[in-house]
Amino acid sequence: MSTASELSTVRHASGGATDALRRSNLATVLGLVHREGALSRSDLTRLTGLNRSTVGDLVGELAAHGLVAVDEAPAGGVEGVRAPRGRPSPLVRVSDRVAAVAVNPEVDAVIIGLVGLGGRVLKRIRVETASARSVAETVTLASAGIAGMLAGETEIRVAGIGVAVPGQVRLSDGMVREATHFGWVDEPLARMLGDATGLRVWAANAAVLGLRAESAFGAGRGIDDLVYMIGGASGIGGGGISGGRLLTGASGYAGEFGHTFVRSDGRACSCGARGCLEAEVTQAELLAAVDLDSARAAELGDRLAATDDPAARSVVARQYEALRVATRSAVNVFNPSVVVLGGFLAALYRGAQAHGAPDLLGEVIHSSRDGVVVSEALLGTDQMLIGAAELVFAELIADPARALAA
């Protein structure tokens, strides 16, 4: 009986309002398949609350334009999903021919990736660089790497470029307001990279993009109240999700956990103050403590956990205490259900735990401590690229009809 009324809605689907409704429904379906992976048409019907024939039409439209692929007769029992009458329900997946380019300038390298719709990293290169460089040099390097990466990729449609910047970025136009580790102030990075490549470019703070990636595909999936801190060669960033919404702040610069105060008479920070988390807790010092160079940062957690060297253990203990202080302030203020640690902060946490360090949340106020889970980021070094690609895919998903028309 609900089917009858819904069909009558579909029959009226012709005017301006219903066109907006159709675009919104296309976005809902594409967004679900993007985030959830392959879904049966029955799943989509259940998750969207739309009727079967509407979902079928929407999927058909997305498929006809190459945004999703439909597996009409999945092998019996794939994921156990079947339509009510026993016929197999077709599986809908994102197309593997739609991708975004992702760029993540770090202090010692430019990392470039090709990320498929659905958040899968298809290709990844790391171009080592001198530690200080201009925006123009970064754009030139990135453009060369992108050209190389896309050469011969005739099958893939690139929806745009997303850039993850270790600094404050104005979302509206991708203007880098400040990236202290590069010495950049008010640099129009997105416009310059757009001019150089001919592609549309979006840019945002790298840590916030890491959080978006973990929230969509990693340790933060489905978590409404989340504190996220990530460390890299360029320092420590972070972000928060509160009540299911990304914390942005008045100007989009919220989440700078790297500039939480952790030590009186502490080291000078690049921000001009003293005792900030990112001045006290650095990847370079941890790498040096176990004789690793930055290209092998992925081994850091295991090496820190395994070391018996008292000097290295002392560095871990001191840095962990600073992380513990920052986490305590953050959890007391945000009352999250999950704390996600990414990059070298996850390595530091793992190392300290292996040496019998105290609970990261041990000094949080009692009421906010209960049940809080500390989790390592799940997407590893890919999270910045996946997050940067999310900037591009968010635009694509918000209005697939426009992409279809293009």
Place this chain on the structure above:
Amino acid sequence: MSTASELSTVRHASGGATDALRRSNLATVLGLVHREGALSRSDLTRLTGLNRSTVGDLVGELAAHGLVAVDEAPAGGVEGVRAPRGRPSPLVRVSDRVAAVAVNPEVDAVIIGLVGLGGRVLKRIRVETASARSVAETVTLASAGIAGMLAGETEIRVAGIGVAVPGQVRLSDGMVREATHFGWVDEPLARMLGDATGLRVWAANAAVLGLRAESAFGAGRGIDDLVYMIGGASGIGGGGISGGRLLTGASGYAGEFGHTFVRSDGRACSCGARGCLEAEVTQAELLAAVDLDSARAAELGDRLAATDDPAARSVVARQYEALRVATRSAVNVFNPSVVVLGGFLAALYRGAQAHGAPDLLGEVIHSSRDGVVVSEALLGTDQMLIGAAELVFAELIADPARALAA
């Protein structure tokens, strides 16, 4: 022409869906008059987007049940508001006969108020107490004070009791999870006070209620990104508004800025940790520095600003530095447009500024510092009572129809 279609909507107002719509419209109108003060019927028409006759019906219904009063013919030119055709538009105000009782237990007193709809404090008493007392003693004291306050008030309808507790409170049932300054753990304060008075009781964290009051009627009016810190005899609390929404956290305990880390090797805090803001910055120490007792805390700001005593100035300088560190961490993480300081923190700020102390935001990262306003709370000692009453009025406003039926 829009009037015609809207009239047709009104003509259909009979079924269940339109009853829900009517209740929602009553809530919108009552909420506007509650927050904005007296509004003309033309203002209400413009602010709600409803048509004149619908607004007239809604106002009539609210007035008939004693929730608003209508001044049919305001003295010529009152606030200059006139209907399009030159006839004066009736002014709608909240009734002065609907009120909430507000209770704020502090460590050294129980403060009880009667707060009218619209957030006006009608009566206020302060019952001095011993510094440690049980929940049962607090309920007995509060009940006595409430009985005295309501004696002879035959004209006023009391919609319920709101309690502002300096501690963590579960909103759903007013259970005090933890109030370290009283030594309370898992105390069913709201239920006990309800049993004792026969009135409905809601309870919440005092600082969060202070924030609600300032956000609705004070320094935070219309601000979407706000950090609020307030100090009282029981310590320091706070809250945040981000993107226009109150930060609650996973369990409702967000905003504990009093437990932000500000000093290495600092004092032991009641929470068990060291160096928390509320361990380093206390009203008692500031009062003692200028020889005031707690009953004269309202004079603290002026006294701190005026003092020439080097010892007192040194206390101010040390406490201000701790407040500055906590504010820096908070602004770096939240990127607010306004920081509101309440209670003795406002006094400390005023005192330090008078002695030529550095900018409270001087060490905030550059991008988040621009344009941030530091403001003293505007509602003074009434903010807890007004906030506690908001708990009651929020229920009343959310469904006036139910209140009307009662």
